[in-house]
Amino acid sequence: MAENRLIVNSSPHMKCLKNTSSIMLDVIIALIPAVILSVYFFSYVAAIIIAVSVATSVIFEYLYNLVSKKKQTVSNLSAVVTGLILALNLPPVKSSIWIAAVGTLIAIVIVKMLFGGIGKNIFNPAIAARVFLTVSFASQMTSWVAPGVDGVSAATPLALAKAGEITVYLDLFLGNVGGSLGETSAFALLIGGLWLLLRRVITWHIPVAFIGTVALGAVVFGQDPLFHVLAGGLLLGAIFMATDYVTSPITWKGKLIFGFGCGLITIAIRVYGNLPEGVSFSILLMNALVPLIDRYTIPKSFGEVKKNA
Amino acid sequence: MKQKKHIKGGVKTPHYKNTAKSETKFMPIPEKIEIPMLHHIGAPCTPTVKKGDEVMVGTLIGDSGAFVSAPIHSSVSGTVVDVKKRLFPNGANVDSVIIKSDGLQTIDPGIKPPDIKSKDEFLKAVRASGLVGLGGAGFPAHVKLNPPKDKKIDYLLINAAECEPYITSDYRETIENSWNIISGINIVMDFLDIENVIIGVEDNKPTTIKILNDIADTDKKITAVSLKSKYPQGAEKMLIYALTGKKVPAGGLPMDVGVIVMNVTSVSFIAKYMKTGMPLVKKRLTVDGAVIKEPSNVEVCIGTYIKDLIDFCGGFTEEPYKILMGGPMMGLAQYTADTPILKQNNAILAFNKKQSMLPEQTACIRCGNCVRACPMSLMPQQLDVFSEAQDVEELQKYNIMSCIECGSCSYVCPAKRHLVQSIKKGKVLVKTKGQK
Numbered sequence: 001m002a003e004n005r006l007i008v009n010s011s012p013h014m015k016c017l018k019n020t021s022s023i024m025l026d027v028i029i030a031l032i033p034a035v036i037l038s039v040y041f042f043s044y045v046a047a048i049i050i051a052v053s054v055a056t057s058v059i060f061e062y063l064y065n066l067v068s069k070k071k072q073t074v075s076n077l078s079a080v081v082t083g084l085i086l087a088l089n090l091p092p093v094k095s096s097i098w099i100a101a102v103g104t105l106i107a108i109v110i111v112k113m114l115f116g117g118i119g120k121n122i123f124n125p126a127i128a129a130r131v132f133l134t135v136s137f138a139s140q141m142t143s144w145v146a147p148g149v150d151g152v153s154a155a156t157p158l159a160l161a162k163a164g165e166i167t168v169y170l171d172l173f174l175g176n177v178g179g180s181l182g183e184t185s186a187f188a189l190l191i192g193g194l195w196l197l198l199r200r201v202i203t204w205h206i207p208v209a210f211i212g213t214v215a216l217g218a219v220v221f222g223q224d225p226l227f228h229v230l231a232g233g234l235l236l237g238a239i240f241m242a243t244d245y246v247t248s249p250i251t252w253k254g255k256l257i258f259g260f261g262c263g264l265i266t267i268a269i270r271v272y273g274n275l276p277e278g279v280s281f282s283i284l285l286m287n288a289l290v291p292l293i294d295r296y297t298i299p300k301s302f303g304e305v306k307k308n309a
Numbered sequence: 310m311k312q313k314k315h316i317k318g319g320v321k322t323p324h325y326k327n328t329a330k331s332e333t334k335f336m337p338i339p340e341k342i343e344i345p346m347l348h349h350i351g352a353p354c355t356p357t358v359k360k361g362d363e364v365m366v367g368t369l370i371g372d373s374g375a376f377v378s379a380p381i382h383s384s385v386s387g388t389v390v391d392v393k394k395r396l397f398p399n400g401a402n403v404d405s406v407i408i409k410s411d412g413l414q415t416i417d418p419g420i421k422p423p424d425i426k427s428k429d430e431f432l433k434a435v436r437a438s439g440l441v442g443l444g445g446a447g448f449p450a451h452v453k454l455n456p457p458k459d460k461k462i463d464y465l466l467i468n469a470a471e472c473e474p475y476i477t478s479d480y481r482e483t484i485e486n487s488w489n490i491i492s493g494i495n496i497v498m499d500f501l502d503i504e505n506v507i508i509g510v511e512d513n514k515p516t517t518i519k520i521l522n523d524i525a526d527t528d529k530k531i532t533a534v535s536l537k538s539k540y541p542q543g544a545e546k547m548l549i550y551a552l553t554g555k556k557v558p559a560g561g562l563p564m565d566v567g568v569i570v571m572n573v574t575s576v577s578f579i580a581k582y583m584k585t586g587m588p589l590v591k592k593r594l595t596v597d598g599a600v601i602k603e604p605s606n607v608e609v610c611i612g613t614y615i616k617d618l619i620d621f622c623g624g625f626t627e628e629p630y631k632i633l634m635g636g637p638m639m640g641l642a643q644y645t646a647d648t649p650i651l652k653q654n655n656a657i658l659a660f661n662k663k664q665s666m667l668p669e670q671t672a673c674i675r676c677g678n679c680v681r682a683c684p685m686s687l688m689p690q691q692l693d694v695f696s697e698a699q700d701v702e703e704l705q706k707y708n709i710m711s712c713i714e715c716g717s718c719s720y721v722c723p724a725k726r727h728l729v730q731s732i733k734k735g736k737v738l739v740k741t742k743g744q745k
Contacts, residue, residue, distance in 0.1 A: 007667075009727075013633060013664075013665075014322065016320070018723045020723050020724055245677065298688065299688070302684065304708060305558050
C-alpha cells in the first residue's frame with residue numbers, strides 16, 4: 001500500500017451532488033417556458049435576441065478571464081443565466097440585438113467581473129444592465145410591439161393602464177400583450193418559478209413577499225391587484241431576478257424584508273412615478289441594502305445565551 | 310412514542326448502512342498492539358508499565374491523577390516491548406505502550422466483578438472500568454455521570470441514533486446485546502436516582518426500535534423513540550432537543566438542562582462491567598468503504614493496528630486513497646494505516662480515489678444552503694469569510710464557538726467550500742486571542 005498517497009483533509013469527507021453549475025442549469029431549465037413563449041409571440045426576432053445575448057454574455061466572461069489571467073468560470077453557467085435573463089428583459093424589436101450585446105458587456109464586465117466575479121457582485125448584473133440600457137437608450141428600450149411577426153408598435157399594459165385602458169386578464173396571463181421578451185407571460189414564468197421551488201433552488205420568501213406587497217399596495221391605492229401582479233416585469237423580477245443568491249439576503253427573515261422593500265418601491269413607482277414600470281429599479285435599490293439587511297438579520301443561534309450589554 | 314421536536318437544519322445524507330446485517334465477527338488476537346495514553350477527552354494518562362513488563366488482559370497500563378481522564382488497560386496478555394512518544398492523527402503527541410501478545414489472553418487475576426453499594430462506589434467502578442463515551446467523542450463516563458449536587462438530573466437519554474453514514478456498530482449492539490442495554494440503563498437509573506429514560510433511535514433502524522420497545526415495555530419509565538432520520542440528530546445537543554425539547558445553552562452542558570446523554574454501547578458496557586469486572590479493552594467497529602473487500606462489524610482489541618483490522622476484513626480490493634477513523638461526516642482522515650484503534654472508535658472506512666478526491670473549491674454564491682443546513686442556526690458562509698479575514702471580533706459576534714463541526718454546511722455547499730475547515734481555523738484564532 002502506497003501510504004504516502006493517503007489523502008488527509010478536514011471532515012466532512014462526503015459532499016452532495018449539487019454544484020454551482022447544476023443550480024444554474026436549473027435556472028436555465030426554469031426559463032425555458034418563457035423563452036419558448038417569447039419566440040412564439042414575438043417570432044424569430046426574439047430567438048435572435050436571446051441567442052446574441054447568451055453568446056455575448058459567455059464570450060465577455062471568457063475574454064475577461066483570459067485577459068485578466070483568471071481561472072475560466074464560464075463552465076458554471078452563470079453567464080448563460082445572465083444573458084438569458086437580460087434578453088428576456090429587452091423589447092422584442094431588431095434594435096435589441098445590438099442593445100443585447102451592449103447590455104451583456106455592462107452586465108458581465110462592469111457589474112459582475114470587475115467586482116470580483118460570481119459571488120462578489122453587489123448588483124444583479126442583468127438588472128443593472130437593464131437599468132443602464134433604459135436610461136441610456138430610452139427610445140429603443142421602450143419601443144414595444146404587439147405580439148406577431150409584423151411588429152406593430154404597441155404600448156405595454158402598464159402604460160395603457162396609466163392612460164386608462166384595460167387589458168384582458170387572459171392575454172396578460174398567457175403573454176399575448178406588449179412588453180419585453182420574457183416578462184409578458186405570467187403562465188410561463190409561474191411554471192419556471194414552480195420548477196425552482198420544487199428543485200429547491202429558491203425559497204418562497206422573496207417572490208411571495210415581493211408579489212404580495214405589490215398586490216396589497218395596489219389594493220391600498222385603490223387599483224386592481226391582479227392586474228398589477230400579471231402586468232409588467234413583476235413575475236420575471238420577483239421569481240428570477242430578486243431571488244439571485246448573490247444579490248439578495250441569506251436568511252429567510254432578510255429575504256422577507258428584501259421582498260417587502262422591492263414590492264413597496266415597485267408599487268410606489270407604478271402609482272406615483274413618471275415611469276410605468278418600477279421592478280428593475282426596486283430590485284437594484286434593494287440590492288444595495290442587502291449587506292445592511294444581512295447585518296440586522298443574523299439568526300439567533302441554537303441555545304444562544306443573551307449577551308449582557 | 311413520538312419525537313418531541315424536529316431539529317432545525319441538518320441534511321439528508323445517504324445512509325450506506327451496508328453492514329447492518331453483518332453479525333459481529335471476532336478478530337483473532339494480533340501479534341502486536343499499540344495503546345496510546347490518550348483516547349478520551351481530558352488529561353493524558355501516564356504509563357504505569359515499562360519496557361519488559363509482563364501484562365495480562367485487563368492489567369492497568371496507564372492512569373492519571375486528573376479528574377477528567379480515564380485509566381487505560383491492556384487488551385492482550387504479553388510483554389511490553391516499548392513505551393515511546395508518538396504523534397497521533399488528532400495532533401496529540403503522547404506516550405504509547407507497545408505490547409507483544411503471547412496469544413494466550415490470560416486474564417489479570419485482579420479482575421473481578423465490582424462490589425457496589427453506593428453511588429460513590431458506582432462512580433469509582435465506572436472510572437476504574439476506563440469507560441469513555443463510545444459514540445465517538447470519548448468523554449470520560451465517570452465525569453459525565455457525576456454532575457454537581459445542584460444539578461438535578463431528570464432524564465437519562467440513550468443515544469442510539471447513529472446518524473453517521475456507514476456506521477452500524479451501535480445498531481449491532483442493540484440487536485446482539487439488547488438485554489445488556491436495558492440492564493445498564495437500570496443500573497445507571499438506580500445509582501444516579503434518575504426517573505426517566507428515553508432511548509433515541511433513527512427510523513432507518515426499525516429492528517432496533519422494535520427490540521428496544523419490546524424490552525422497554527416492561528418498565529414504563531423507559532421508552533424508545535423513533536426519530537425521523539436526519540443528520541446530525543445523534544449530536545448530543547440535537548438529540549436532547551429532539552427527545553425532550555430542551556436547548557442546551559451555548560457553552561453549557563447537558564446537565565444544565567437536567568439531562569445526561571449516554572451512547573447505547575456505553576450503557577451496555579456498564580452492565581457487562583458490573584457482571585465481569587473486565588475493563589474496556591474491546592470495541593466493535595464497522596469496517597466499510599469502497600475498497601474494503603469484506604465490509605463487516607468486527608470486535609477488536611483496543612490498540613489493534615488499522616492495517617491488521619483491514620487485513621482481517623480481506624484487505625483492500627484496490628488502492629485506498631483515504632482511510633477514516635469514524636464516519637464520513639466527522640471522521641478523522643489518517644495519514645497511515647499504522648494507527649491503533651482507540652476505545653471510542655466506531656468505524657474504519659477506506660475510500661477509493663473517486664470517494665476521496667475533494668471537488669475543487671469555488672466562489673461562494675451566497676445560496677444560503679449552509680445557513681439552512683446548520684443545526685446550530687449559525688451562518689457558516691459568514692464564518693468562512695471572517696475566518697479568512699482573521700476577524701476575531703466578527704467571528705465571536707457570529708457565535709463561532711457554538712459550531713459542533715457536524716459538517717452539514719460543507720456537505721450541502723454547491724461551491725464546495727471547505728466550511729468546517731475554515732471554521733475550525735477560526736475557532737483556533739478565537740481561542741488563541743482569548744489567551745492573550
